[in-house]
């Protein structure tokens with residue numbers, strides 16, 4: 001897919017990996033709807049980036065809310081060609097913690113945002129993309145999900161997060177197989193450790209120590225490196241139905 005003039009929706013686009021994705025897509029000539037809970041940051045970013053970027057206050061767990069963001073892309077840009085799910089939360093908790101068993105509500109909340117929210121974006125974006133024209137190779141668009149290396153090596157205290165990201169990996173192939181008929185690809189990126197506001201909450205020492213666990217390059221990933229892969233996946237038609245690790249050969253230890 002050539003990105004110039006194409007329309008995209010980025011959930012979680014107001015911060016971190018999502019924000020870098022919005023910037024990366026706009027640099028390539030794309031037009032973007034930022035779909036995020038954070039109104040202040042989302043609206044400010046849209047304002048900064050100009051007329052090719054709109055903000056739609058969105059809760060990915062709500063059908064109507066994501067529907068309105070998709071609708072904004074269709075109305076403002078004349079259609080939709082791609083979506084990137086970056087909205088996510090990472091509430092820690094052990095199966096059996098000091099305070100007792102894992103809260104069922106906390107577990108359900110992580111699944112609701114990370115897994116069901118991703119599926120909500122996927123299904124409604126697919127509907128809008130499927131209404132578009134095919135290009136000369138029969139492609140209508142592509143949808144990119146964000147998992148995590150925790151889908152494969154979840155650490156102690158990450159049971160809900162790892163389960164939610166494992167679900168995202170699991171839905172990738174069946175979605176790609178089904179949507180092939182519509183000329184829509186589905187790909188998931190599984191980042192390792194990236195330096196985003198999510199990580200900025202940690203003390204500097206902890207961030208350096210996390211970075212040192214990465215074999216090479218021995219540092220936290222940069223959001224722009226994630227965005228560069230998003231751009232490549234949109235551009236490269238042969239990437240489909242796959243989860244791509246982006247982690248500097250990191251394999252997380254149990255704790």
Ligand SMILES: NC(=O)c1ccc[n+]([C@@H]2O[C@H](COP(=O)([O-])OP(=O)(O)OC[C@H]3O[C@@H](n4cnc5c(N)ncnc54)[C@H](O)[C@@H]3O)[C@@H](O)[C@H]2O)c1
Pocket residue numbers: 011012013014015016017018035036037038058059060061085086087088089090113117146147148149190191192193194195196197198199
């Ligand atoms: N940073 C990392 O090291 C890392 C590693 C692996 C995976 N990931 C995943 O990448 C994605 C982005 O992470 P990040 O580090 O950029 O985080 P971040 O906290 O910087 O950004 C997440 C964004 O999602 C938005 N959001 C949260 N809940 C939402 C909801 N219900 N509806 C709409 N928007 C919502 C937040 O407002 C925020 O803008 C997440 O899915 C995260 O699990 C991050």
